[in-house]
Amino acid sequence: MNSMNEPAGIFAVIMAIAVVAPYLSDSLGVPVVASMTLIGIILGPQVLGILEPAILIQFVGSLGLIYVFFSAGTEVNVGILKKRAKPVIVFGLLTFFIPFLFGIAFGLALFGQKIISALLLGAFLASSGSLVLQPILHSELLSRESAEVARGGAGISRILVAIVIFLAGIVFPEGGIIPALKTLGLAAAYFAGLYLILPRLASIVIRKTRAQGSIDAVFILFLLFASATLGLFAGVPGYIGAFFAGFLIAPAFSSSKSIASRIDLLGDSLFLPFLLVFIGASADFSQIPSLPMAVALVAGSALCGLGSKLLAAFMAGKFLGYSRADSGLLFGFSSTFAAFSLAIASVAGSTGHFDQPLVNGAIILVILSSMASSLAARNSGSSILQEKTREPRHPSTAGERIMVALSKPGSAHNLMELGIALHRQESGSPLFPLAIISETESGDESRQHAESMLAAAIMQGASSQISVIPISRVEVNVAQGILDSAAEHGADTIIIGWNRPPRLANAFFGSIIDQIVNGGNQMVLVPRTVAPFTASHIVAFLPSFCDR
Template sequence: MAPLSTLVHDPVLIFATVMLIMLIAPLVSTRIRLPSIIGLILAGLLAGPHALGLLQHDKIFELLGAVGLVYLMFLTGLEINLNEFIRHPKPSLIYGFAAFLLALVLGTAGGRLLLGFSWPSAILLSSLFATNTLMTFPIVSRLGLAKHQVVTAAIGGTILTDTLALLALSVMVNWMQGSLTAFFWIRQVLSLVLLVFLTLWALPRIGFRFFRLTSPDGASEFVFILAAVFLTAFGARLAGVEPIVGAFLAGVALSRLIPGHSPLMNRLQFVGQALFIPFFLISVGMRIDLKILFSGFSVWMVFIFMIGMVLLVKWSAARLSGKLLRYTRNASMLLLGLCVNQAAAPLAIVLVGHRIGLFTEAVLNGAILMVLVTNLVGGWLTEKYGRLISLQATPERPETDVENTGRTLVPVSHPDTLPGLLDLALMLRPQAASEPIYPLYVAQDGVDVDERVAFGEKLLGAATARIVAAEAPVLPLTRIAVNVAGGILHVMKEFRISMLVIGWNGRSDSLRMVFHTLFDQILEQSLQMVVVSRIEHPLNTTRRIVLILPPMTERQAGFATAINNLGRLVVQMGARLHLLYVDRSAQEAKGLKGIPATVAVTRQPLSVWNDLMPALSSTLQEGDIMVLFSARRARTAWQPSLVTLPGRISRAHPQTSLLVVYPSDFSEEKIEEAPSGALPKGLAPSRILFDLEGFEAQDAIRLLLETMFAPASPAWNALNSVLCDMPPVELAAGMALLHSHVGEVSEPTIFLGVSESGFAFEGFDQPATYLLILLSPTERPPDLHLKTLAGLARFARKPDFMQTIKEAVAGAAS
C-alpha cells in the first residue's frame, strides 16, 4: 500500500493538513486531559513518516521547526524580568550548576560503566541530560505564573545548562578534529562576550531609536522584532553556540520595548502560539520512530538508561535546589516539570555526535524517544503543580465598590493623542481585570453636532481596533452634551468607572483649559482616580519613570491603589524608577509598598519643595517620563503650588512626557468647613483690613500683624522678618497666601488684607487683590496645618466669599 503522503503532495493541501492538525490536536488532548503540547507532538508522530506517512519531514518542516524553536525561546526571553534576574541570580545559578554537575558526574559514570562508551562519547552523552527546553512554559504563562520565582529560576537555569552543554559539544567536536587549542578557547570566550554585549547593550538602543523615529505602525514594528530576533539567532551560531541562545537573549533585550498588554505583544504571542511553535512541536513528533523499540535488547538498554538518567538528574537537581532555596514541595515539582523537558538542544547534540562518530543509531533514536517521554512527564507535572501553586496564591478580592470595578474611561478627542492614551490605559489596567475599557467621545451640542458625532465615531473605531488588538474588552461610548466635563462625569457615574485617563496635547491654551476649567470640574465632582497625560514619545521606549511625590501625598486615601497602578506601569514598561521627595522618612516608609521589589529604584531627596524644578532640570534624561502625584483641593495633601505645578513642569520640559495622578478620594477624610455665612476658624473680623489701597505688600504684612501684635515687639519683629522674606503662593486667581509654623501663636491664626489695585508679587501674572496669612503653632502637626490650609482654600473659592467677610466685619462692628 502506498503511503498516504502520496495523496498529500500539493503544498496548499500540506499546509491545510497541518492547520487541521493544529486545530484538532489541542482539542482532543484537552478532552483526554493531556497538555496541548503533548497532543501536538503525538499528532506529529501519528501523521509523520514513521506512522501514517501523511506528512514527510522534509526541508520545509525542518525550516519551520527551526523557526518555531527559535521563536519559542524568543517568547521565553520576552517574559523575563531582567531586573529580577540581575537582582536575584542565586536561584538560577544554584539550579543550573546543580543540574549540569549532576549530569556530568552521573551521566559520564553511567555511560562508561553501563554502556561501555569511550570517554568522549560518555562526556558528550552526559551533556544531553543537563539540557532542557522550556516546552511547558506556555502552561505556566496561561496559569499566570510567568514571573513566579520558580519559573525565573527554571529559565535562568535552562540558559546556563544549555549554554554549558552546547559548549561541551563544541569542545568535543574540536577534540575529535584535533583542534582543541588555546586559540579555540580564546575565540570562544571572546565571541560569546561579543554576542552578549551586542545583544543586551546595542540591540535595545537600536530598538529604542526605531520606535522613537517611526510611527506606531503594527506591521513595521512586528517585522523589526522578527528581523532582530533571527539576526541575533544567526549571530549566536557565528559565536559557536546554538541559535536558541541568541533568540533568548534577543527576547530579554527587547522585553523592555514590548509591554505585556500592548498590541505588539499580542501580535507576537498570537503568531508564535498559533503558527510557529505548533510547527516545531509537530516536527518533533515526526522524528519519532516507534519501530526502533523492537530492534533488540541493546537498544532498550540505551533507551532505559537515557530516560532513567535524565529523570534522575532532573529530579535530583530540582529537589537539591528546592532544599537550598527553601521551596515547597509543589514549587520543587513545578521546577522539575519545567526543566525535565527535552527537545532541540539534545537533538542538536546527538545529531552532531552521530555525524562525528561518537554516537550510534541507538543513541540517536533514544534521544528522540527521550524527548517524547520527558515532554509527557514534564507537561503533566507542570499542569498539575502549576495549578496547585496558582490555587494557593492569594486570589484578587472581588471588588464591588466603584473605586475598584476595574473599569477605565478614556475620553478621546484627537487622533494624534489616541495611540499613547490607549496604550497608557492598557498598561494601567490590571492583568486579571475582566471589565472593558471605555473609550468616550463627547460631542458638544450645537448646530454642527452631527458632524462632530460622525468624527467621534471614526475616532472610536480606531480606538476600538487598537484595544481589541491588545485582546482587551472594549465598549466605545458617544455622548452629546453642552458641557464636555458634564458628559464625562455623567458617564463615570452611569458605568461606575474606577479610573479616568485623560490627555491634552501640550499647547498652552489647551493646558489652561484642561487645568483651569474642564479639569477642575471633573476633580471637584468625582472621587475616582484620575490620570492626566501629556505623552511625547512611545511609551514602550520609556527607560525611567521619575516619580514626584509632594509632601503629605501618602496621606491620601487612594494613595496605595495609585502606587499599585504605578507599579504595574513600571513593570509593563520594564523601566527603572527614580523618586523625588521631601519627607524622607514618610515616603520611604509608605511610598513604595506597592512597587514590586524587582523594580530598580533610585532616590533623590529634596531639602525643600522649592528645589523641585532645579532638580528636574538636572536629573531628566532622554527616555524619561515624569509622574506627578497631586491632590484634590481641600484635602490633606493639597497645597496651592499644586495648582500651577503641572503647567510649570510642562513649559519647562516640553519634550518629556508627563502624567499627573490624582488618587481616588472615596474614603478621604473631608475637611471641616465653616458653616454657610460664617468665617473659617482662626479668621477673626479684627484681623481683616479692607483699607490697604496703595500699600506695598511688605507694608500690608506689617499692618496686618499689628492687628494682633504690638508694633516693634519681639513677636511682631520675628513674624515680620519671616513673612517679608517668604515667597507667596497663589491660592486662587487674585489671591496670595503666606503660611508658616511659628512659635508666636498657640492656635491657627489667619489674617486677611484687601486692596482693589492689588499687591504686586514676583511670579504672579496679575496683582493679588487678597493677601491671606496663615500662622500655625510650631507644635501643630503638618497634616493638621495642611487641613487648615485646605479648608481656607475651600472657603476662598466660594462665590459668596467677599460677601461673607463683609457681613462678618459689619456684624462685629455693630
C-alpha cells in the same frame, strides 16, 4: 498512503497542526511541544505516511532549530538572578550537573568510548526546564519564590548546556589541537563582537523605529539569522550563535513586549511547528533492535532524565529550606524536556553522535516528561494553594476597580447598574465602561453605536454620583481587547453580559467569556440581565476553592 508533496498542501497540513495542537494540549494537560511532536509521528512515514521529512519541511525546520535556540537564550532571566542570586545559583548548578553527570555515565555505558556522544547526552538530560508550564498554572504560583528560582535556575542550566555543546565540537575535533585553538580564538572574537554590537543595535532599532509598523521585529529577525550566519565563518554553529544573540537581545525584549509578541507569533506559528513535525516525522522506531532494547532505552532515559531532575530539585529544596510542595514545584518547572531539548537531540542526531534509537528515546522522553512535569507542578501547586486557604485571609479588594464591557444597548443599562451596585464608594476608584469595536466592523455606524452606549453610561454614573471613565478601542479579538483594557487600567473585576446563544465555533475556540476567564487574573462576573437590577442585597453561593 501517498505522502503529501505539494508545498501548499504541506503548509496547509503544518498550519492545521499548529491550530489543533494547542487544543489537544489543553485537553490532555500537556505542553504543545509534546502534542505537535506526537502528531508529527502519527502523520509521518511510520504511521499514516501523509508527511515525509522532505526538503521543504527540513528547510523550514532548520530555521525552526535556529529560532528555538534563540528563544531559549531570550528566556534566560537575568532579573530573577539579581533578585534571588543565591537560591537561583544553587538550584541552577544542581539541576545542570546532576543530570549532566548521570547522562555522561549512561552515555559511556551505552556508547563505549565515544566521549562526545556521552557529553551531548549529558547536555540533553540537563537541558530540561522551560516556560511551557506557565499557562497551565495558577497565576498566584508563578510569583512564588520557588517558581521564580526554578525559572532562573533553568536559565543557568541552559547557558551551561550551550557552552558544553559548543566546546564538545572544539575540544574533540578531528583535525587536532592546532585547528581547535584557531577555532576557539575566532569564536572568542565572534562572541566579543556580538557582545559589543548586538545589544546597542537592538536598542537603537527599538527606540527609533517603534512607530514604523513591524520593521522593528523584522530587524530583530535579521539580527538573529545574521548572527547565526556570521558564526559559521568563525567555526561557531549557527544555533549557538542564535542562542547567544537571544541572550544579548533579551533585555530589549523585556522593554518592548510588542516586538517579543510579534516574533513569538511568527516563530511559534511557523518555525516551531515545522521543526517539531520534522522531528516527529523523522522518527524511525523500526531501527530499535528488539522490545527489551526499547524498554531498556526508554527506562534508562526516563530514569536518568526525570530521576536526576527529581534528585536535583529535592536536594536544592532541602538546602534552601523549601517545603515538599515547593520542591515539587522546582521539579515540575525543571523537568520539562521541551523544544530546546528536542533541538539538541536533533543536532546530535544530524551530526551522527546520536543514533536513531537514541533520538527516538529522546522523543519519547520529551512526551513522558511533559506529562510527568505537568502532573507534578499541578499537584504541588494544589498543595500550596490548599495550605494558603488555611492561612488568615484578608478582606478581598475585588470590586475596587470595576470594568463593565458593553456590547448591546438593551443590556448596557442593567450591566452598569450591577457595576454601580458592586462599586465601593470608599475606594475612590472610577467605574470603567468599555466598548470594543470589532476591526471587521469599524465603520461610522459601529463607532456611533459604541459612543452612544458610553455616553449613556457616563450619565448613569453621574446620576449615582460615581466617577466614570469611558473606554473605546478597536480590536480584532474582542476578548483580548477586554483583557488588555483591564490590564492597562488596573481593573480587578470584569462584568460582561451573557447575551448570545452558544455557537458551533465556541465548541472549538471557546466563547468570548471562556477566553476572558481563562486568559485573565481578574474576577469575572457574567450576569444574564433580563430585568433591571433592583436588589438591595447580593447573596452568593460559592463552592470550595472556587477562588483557586
